[in-house]
Amino acid sequence: MMQFELTKDFLETLNLAVEVNNESKVLELIDGLQSADIAEIIDEQTLEEAIAFYQFFSQEQAADILIELDEGARERILNSLSSEEIAKQFIDNMDSDDAADVLAEMSDEKKNEVISHLEDFEQASDIVDLLSYEEDTAGGLMAKELFKVDINWDIKTCINELRIQSQDIEQVYTVYVVDDKNILQGIVSLKRLLLTPDNKKIKDIYNDNIISVKANVKDEEVGNIMDKYDLVVVPVVDEIGRLLGRITIDDVVEVIKEEAEKDYQMASGISENVESSDSVWLLTRARLPWLFIGLFGGILGARVIGNYEHELQLHPEMAIFIPLIAAMAGNVGVQSSAIVVQGLANNSLGLDGLWSKLLKELGVALINGVVLSSLIFGYCFFFEASTALSLTVSIALLSVIIFAALFGTIVPLLLNKYKVDPALATGPFITTVNDIFGLFLYFLIGHLMYL
Structure with missing residues (x-):
């Protein structure tokens, strides 16, 4: 099946069919589309159009589509429904982890109202349990629906029990083996169960x-574990090893995607998770803090230049290379910090200590610095015909590259050590600091060279 691509013509045709309640036309248009495709359509509809469109789906389909919606579109639809309608039409038809994610976006009052309308007490209990975990932990990611058998059962008993359990579970990832106290012992494959004689014991x-993870493990670590051991599903246990739930690869992919988006936005100087469809106020609020920092850094940079105003009056040719020094300082710092942040994210930094990482980055900076400084020295010497300027720019560039590389390496490592998101170091902060210090070094070296 080809990937669905939403067009304006398709959306207009569909909305018209929905408006006149032409069921056959609507079903023809959406035939073969997946839940994610339907969600893409609803994201582009008005609230009235989306609610009317939802009437063409079963409750199971509607629940799957709701999960795929953008948070803003989902909030609009849920706000238009009563707590009882949300419980009956959506939550009752979701896996526990998806239901908990949807409820977590609501206010405490509405969340409790929705839960009170759930008829399945066991499902309500599972959801309440999941909501008790922090959102960014394994407990907040896991689902309660899973297949499990007792280690002391025979094969016949296991198969009969799995038939009963399958009534509430759509997909089989693996079958977990527990003891009488629900402590995880291992796994058994369905193939092994089917090929083993009935009188054999599990x-x-x-x-x-x-491999299992504890409920309080951070979601990023869960992703790293599943990536390292190539797992499709991983069980979640408590402190004494009791089986609590399982996390599937699709949940982890969503975490990785969200984390990558957050890091990209932070590196771009955006302090909140925003979408292009958000309000002007929200977009402004997300961007303005780092712009203030950039403005403050620009003022400091201007003050540095102002302190050497006399030198610039005597040697105005130095002003030509101010943009070069500032730009190279920022670029080198961002490169170094990006490599460190990437290594911290995927655990690829190894066991080397801080000093070994700094020495390695110093070596890279020296090579890059010597090459680039030699090039700028040659340019200045032949085109500017000034030995003092050539030495000033080339030495300053070498110094700036070394400082920016070391600063860009150490800052994310220190932030990570003190439990602060190291992605902060890849954004305007590192660029602004390197710009200011680069200008300071440039004029200091120029002052010494022109004495």
């Missing part, structure tokens, strides 16, 4: 080599 065929 304890004779299960695999006890299993």
Whole structure:
């Protein structure tokens, strides 16, 4: 099946069919579309159009589509419904992890109202349990729906039990083996269960080599574990090893995507998670803080230049290379910090200590600095015909590259050590600091050279 591409003509045709309640035309247009495709359509509709469109789906389909919607579109639809309608039409038809994610976006009052309307007490209990975990932990990611068997059961009992459990579970990832206290012992594959004689015990065929995570582990670490061991699903246990739930790869992919978007926005100087469709006020609020920092940095840079106003009057040729020094300082710092942040994100930095990382970055900076400084020295010497200017610019550039590289390396490492998101170091902060210090070095070296 080809990937669905939403067009304006398609949307207009669909909205017209929905408006006149032409069911056959609507079903023809959406035939073969996945939940994510339908969600893309609803994201572009008005609230009235979306609510009318929803009437053409079963409750199970509507629940799947709701999960795929952008947060803003989902909020608009849920705000138009009563707590009882949300419970009956959506939450009752969701897996526990998806239901908890949707409820977590609501106010405490509405959340409690929706839960009170759930008829399945076990489902309500599972959702309340999931909501008790921090959103960015394994407990906040996991789902309660899973297949599990007792280690002391025989194969026949297990298969009968799995038939019962399958009534509430759509997909089989693996079958977990627990003891009488629900402590995770291992896993057993469906193939092994089907090929083993009925009188055999689970304890004779299960695999006890299993990787699990505790409920309080951060979601990024869960992603790293699943990536490292190439896992499609990972069980979640409590402090004493009792099986609580499972996390699937699609949940982790969503976390990785959100984290990448957040890091990209932070590196771009955006302090909140925003979309292009958000309000002007929200977009302004997300951008303005780092612009203030950039403005403050620009003022400091101007003060540095102002302090050497006399030197510029005597040697105005120095002004030509101010943009070059500032730009190179910012670029080198961002490069160094980006590599460190990437390494911290995917655990690829290894076991080397701070000093070894700084020495390595110093070596890279020296090579880059010597090459670029030699080039700018040659340019200044032949085109500007000034030995003092050539030495000033080339030495300043070498010094700036070394400082920016070391500063760009150490800042994210220190931020990570003190539990601050190191992605902060890839944004305007690192660029602004390097710009200011680069200008200071340039004029200091120029002052010494022209004495």
